[in-house]
Amino acid sequence: MDLASQIYVRKSCRKYLDDEIDMNQINEFLSNVKSLIPEISYYYEILTKDEVNIRTRWKAPYYLAIYSEKKDNFGVNAGFVFQQLSLYMQTLGIGSCWVGMASVKQDNPDFVILIAFGKSDDLTRDISQFKRKDLSEIADSPDDKLKPAQLAPSAVNSQPWYFKHTDEGFDIYKVKPNVLKRKIIGKWMDIDVGIVLAHLYVSNPETFEFEVKNKKDIKGYSYIGSIKI
Structure with missing residues (x-):
């Protein structure tokens, strides 16, 4: 499987x-x-x-x-x-x-x-059909380790996550939405972050670890947790 x-x-x-x-x-x-x-x-x-x-x-x-x-x-x-x-x-x-x-x-x-x-008989698509942000837009620097995260689905394809490299892996953050986005997709953004973490887990099942540390938010993003992959 x-x-x-x-x-x-x-x-x-x-x-x-x-x-x-x-x-x-x-x-x-x-x-x-x-x-x-x-x-x-x-x-x-x-x-x-x-x-x-x-x-x-x-x-x-x-x-x-x-x-x-x-x-x-x-x-x-x-x-x-x-x-x-x-x-x-x-x-x-x-x-x-x-x-x-x-x-x-x-x-x-x-x-x-x-x-x-x-x-369903309409299950799959070619990777070229994915419309997603570039790796450089979802992290502090592009990293092929985040390819499974890049392809994760999200509410209205908002991709409300951001990864910051650490010595051990990544800190993951959630976009702080403005008033309009909070009203439209705000309640689903945490679910979206969970979805993206699931993609990283199934791609790295032997090494994946998640921990919530005492870290501050960064400009435009709320801290969710830290991962090792």
């Missing part, structure tokens, strides 16, 4: 088939998935399109609802855990897409976000 290779072909899927899916594979994967911050508890449920409120023009046959206790960096942890699932589902011929414009019909204060998913 090579999750890292999926980074270079994955696309956010919006075209689905109505084929049934063996959910046991998904449940088994999530029972063994790596958490970024083990102290944060989370859970999920798999719903049909009739059980969610959808504000997109397209629909998927299934939706995975993510719930979490609301501790510091809970969104980062959720993005980290469930982007691993997204990459895994891709290996099974299952497409997926993070959906901010949707919610569960049954109100739950632990709700974080939904992931749409289903079988």
Whole structure:
């Protein structure tokens, strides 16, 4: 199961088939998935399109609802855990897409976000089709180690992360949004940071480490944590 290779072909899927899916594979994967911050508890449920409120023009046959206790960096942890699932589902011929414009019909204060998913014949793309910031725009200096991060999906493709080299690896920061961006994508930015960290983890599973240190923000960015890869 090579999750890292999926980074270079994955696309956010919006075209689905109505084929049934063996959910046991998904449940088994999530029972063994790596958490970024083990102290944060989370859970999920798999719903049909009739059980969610959808504000997109397209629909998927299934939706995975993510719930979490609301501790510091809970969104980062959720993005980290469930982007691993997204990459895994891709290996099974299952497409997926993070959906901010949707919610569960049954109100739950632990709700974080939904992931749409289903079988699809429109799963992949060539790396030339990715529209992403240059490596020099997401770090203090270009670094090929960050290629998996460069290709990570994010809300409205905002790519709200920034990496600063350290002696041991990188400090990762999140863009401080202006008022407009905070209103449009602010609540999803932590999830985006978790997604980008998931890409770096699956690309470096033996060496990846994450730690929150006592570091200050830098101009335009909030400190999230430090990684070794």
